[in-house]
Amino acid sequence: MALKTVRNLMIAGGVAVASLTGIAIASGGSVADGYEMVHKHWHWSGVTGTYDQEAMQRGYNVYAQVCRSCHNLDHLAFRHLGDKGGPFYDERYENPNDNPLVKNIAAEYEVIDVNPEDGSEISRPGIPADMFPPVYRNTAEAAYVNNGAIPPDLSVMVKARNNGADYVYNLMLAYDHPQPDSVVTSSGQYYNPVMEGGKIAMGPQLQPQVGVFEYQSETEGQNPPEATVEQMAADVVEFLAWSADPKLAERKSAGMMSMVYLLILALLLWLSYKRIWARLKPKT
Ligand code: HEC
Known part of the structure; x- marks a missing residue:
């Protein structure tokens, strides 16, 4: 009889400890408040998986049309887009500097350069050899425009966060999750359960109405999937996964x-x- 009571007490104690540690993990981790991370099966997972070129091209478009107003791609030159395994690689142009798509993309950006004649600062259209120019002139300007928060470089973001592809994908989608009373956001902050502490100084970026923006792949003759929020998030992650690890396929x-x-x-x-x-x- 006594033994049975001791055993029951032990079980009850175990359950209590387990649930307490469960709560501790849930509130201490970066994903909290009942939000369930979506784990996607990415094209490049597994031993032989590689990036999907069309998804990367669509993802580049999402970056260029949405994320680019705030985020840099510090470690990327335009020519990398046309490298073997890259989003705009074309076997007709082994040298990406000759790739017309890469040239067109580069020319859409303004690059600050020095006038060779007199050393003055000039602004000219980009060429494939240029790095992606920074969005802001310096971090002070970045912080000033973004309510004091600095949008981080996205070119290596997927490597910089644990389980980065799922992280960025979920970060894009988790804004809808109901905000608990325990998380208090100030002005310019948004609730996002994927972010450590639940608060982020970036508003939801991919809203359904964004789906009306041009969302064509550069690949001829293919039908791009419908630009749902999930699709755009998955595609931009595909592009950012490549930019963080372009040599994966090789x-x-x-x-x-x-x-x-x-x-x-x-x-x-x-x-x-x-x-x-x-x-x-x-x-x-
Ligand atoms: C209007 C400006 C703006 C746009 C557009 C924008 N972001 Fe951000 N983003 C920010 C700011 C500001 C931060 C820093 C937030 C913070 O530190 O709280 C940030 C942070 C991030 C982070 C880092 C989160 C972390 O764990 O630190 C990721 C990833 C990110 N953005 C992805 C994107 C993607 C992908 C897009 C395009 C679909 C995008 N952002 C568009 C302003 C923007």
Whole structure:
């Protein structure tokens, strides 16, 4: 009888501890307040998965038309867009500097340069060799325009956050989640359960009405999927995943080649071992 009571008490204690730690984890982690992270199966997951070129092109369009008003792509030059494995790669133009799509994209941006004649500052259309120019002249201007918050560089964002692709995807979609009373947002702040602490100084970016903006892929003859918020979020993540790790496809194919090489080597070694030792009879 006494033993049974002790056992029941232990079970009850265990449940209490488990639920307390559960609460602690839920409120201490970056994803809280009952928000369920959506884990997507990305094109590039798995051993052989690589980025989908059309999705990257659409994702670039989302970046250019929405995110670009605030976020830089600090580590990217226009020519990278036309590199092998990149969103606008075209096998007819092995050198991305010759790729007309890349040239057109570069020319849409204003680049600050120095006049070679007199050293004065000039502004000229971009060329493929240019880096993506910064949106703001400096961080002070970035903070001034954005209520004191500085929009971070997006080119390596997917690598900079844990489970970055799912993180950015969910960050885009989680604004609808009901705000609990425990999180108090001040002006210029929005509730987003994916963000650490639940508060972010960036408003919802992908709203359904944004879907009316031009959302064409550059690939000829294909029908782009409907520009739902989920689709745009997934596509911009595909583009940002590539910009954070553009060599992924190359690395995976090199990995596969070395596996094949090692397998052949192992087979040859095994066959020569068989041949060399064939004449020796096992001792009885
Ligand atoms: C109107 C300006 C603006 C636009 C447009 C904008 N953002 Fe932001 N974004 C911000 C600001 C400001 C922050 C910093 C928020 C903070 O620190 O609270 C931010 C932060 C972020 C972060 C980092 C969150 C973190 O974990 O620190 C990501 C990711 C992000 N934005 C993605 C995007 C994407 C993708 C788009 C386009 C679909 C976009 N943003 C469009 C202003 C903007």
